[in-house]
Amino acid sequence: MCITLALSSAAYTQGNSVTQDRTLRILTSMSERVFAPYVQRFEALNPHTKVLVLNKNTNHALGEISLGNKRGFDLFWASSPEAFDMLETFDHLAPIEGETHHAFALSSLGWSWRKGNMDVPPQSWNDLLDEKYEGRIGIARPSRSGTTHLLLEQFLQDRGWEEGWEYLLALSSNFATITSRSFGVIDGLKSGRFDIGLSIDFLAISEPDIAFRYGRPVMLVPARIAKLRNGAAPALAEEFVAFVLSREGQQILLSPDLNRIPIDKELRQTLSYSSYPSLEAALKLSWASYDPNTAARRYWMVNEIFDQFVTNQFSRRRTVWHKIRSLEKRLKLDNKSMQSLNRAKTFLLTMPISEHQIATMQPSPMPGPGARYAPNTAEQKVFQQNWQRQADELLAQAENELRNIGQ
Structure with a gap:
């Protein structure tokens, strides 16, 4: 209204x-x-x-x-x-x-691509998980982009905390880069750095050479x-x-x-x-509602979790995912190797931080000055260190499982 x-x-x-x-x-x-x-x-x-x-x-x-x-x-x-x-x-x-x-x-949010660059663009959010898009998707860093934070919260609110993070961690396997600002996604499409950009509608629709599709449900x-x-x-x-x-x-x-x-x-x-x-x-039916109050309360937490599990691990995670996909294409993998491969994927898709833990934390403080807003309470510093440790441990376990394959 x-x-x-x-x-x-x-x-x-x-x-x-x-x-x-x-x-x-x-x-x-x-x-x-x-x-x-x-x-x-x-x-x-x-x-x-x-x-x-x-x-x-x-x-x-x-x-x-x-x-x-x-x-x-x-x-x-x-x-x-x-x-x-x-x-x-x-x-x-x-x-x-x-x-x-x-x-x-x-x-609302969706994905963009250069017109004439894709014969059949992705039709749904789940289509973006296809391995054919490996290294072809651009996204902005949510701790520096309010619209990308909207994107994270859309999945967490629509799919639920656990399934939402599982989707985002799987989607990260196809990231080409993580830009510092929302505008960088559209610029990357125009320059050919990647083929698909996750963005808010108006950044793409206003560009004559860029196509855009809304993801469903439209929030x-x-x-x-x-x-x-x-x-x-x-x-x-x-x-x-x-x-x-x-x-x-x-x-x-x-x-x-x-x-x-x-x-x-x-x-x-x-x-x-x-x-x-x-x-x-x-616009007619209000398919899904977005809760900015929930997003505001856990603003720091969601951005920090993404940074610890995706941004800060970007190169390592991409290497592990590429190796997994390469191994999956092998014609023959024994049962032991398949079990190791599946465990590696499970480690990559696991979010050990529960929604209950986030809900019991103090509401997010206002971001501080600087290139990124640092925790300004002792409690936040402890959580940040714990999340970094958990992210590193899970990634190391995935890497170890892949080392065992073929031995």
Whole structure:
């Protein structure tokens, strides 16, 4: 449902009467393609207003805000809904008409490929596990990409904790690389570094040479915008939010360069999504719901687990998976060798960390500054060390099983 702010339509169109220059500061993980049309139009409507935008990935932006928003940013704008839940928990958001954050667009996840590069692209998430995609899939690092964190949580919430991690660990066998930002996935597709990219819809749909398919079930998640505490221009921030949620602001989402799904339900009803039937069904039937509160509570845990079991082991895991597949192609493997092979696969697909353990931990703190947010409590440091040890032990056991084959 579109949230209508209690501001008059003239609140953002009376710039001609303003005699003093005003500056609005926005911190966002959105690409320039998304924020530039809004900035340009808002400045045109308000001639004495200047909008300054700093683009940071979601986790770096959260780190900036967690330090107290010392540079006085007025708005935070991102696609990851759990980021806003974390900011609300730690009282970093300033309400507008009683609401601390405001949905402005809907998004969902899937995979992309270069048009004309694949005769038969993957049809489902499980298709991506096929060994023919080994070394052909790109993904961004979730601890540096809010949209990839959405991807992890989608599987954990839809399939359950154990099956979700088993799928993600199996999927990692086909990764070509782990990029540092969401944009790196689309860039990697365009440059030919890999053939399939896991991404959020709008990053791919806005590219003329990139095709995109929604994964089922389609989980629609709300991209949000919010006013920050300690901002330098709180009134101007409210005017900008009102503009983004206005009919004109929502229409901007429909431009060919953006192709985003507006939050305005009445506007959505005037559109055709026939090219994406699974999306159209999701908009009508709400196939699956996404819980940002759960995602926010275990934000650090999920990202850290992925880093310990996938990112930090990437080369070793890829080598082990390649050896397993090579051995499976042998015409003859004795019973003992097959047992070792199956045990190796089991070790690679095992997540020893239970959902109960995660649920009993303290909620995730705000990310800290730096290239990655480090644990800032003694408890987290202990968990991090334990998870690293468990990940190393399981991988070493898989490697040992493969050494036994043929001996």
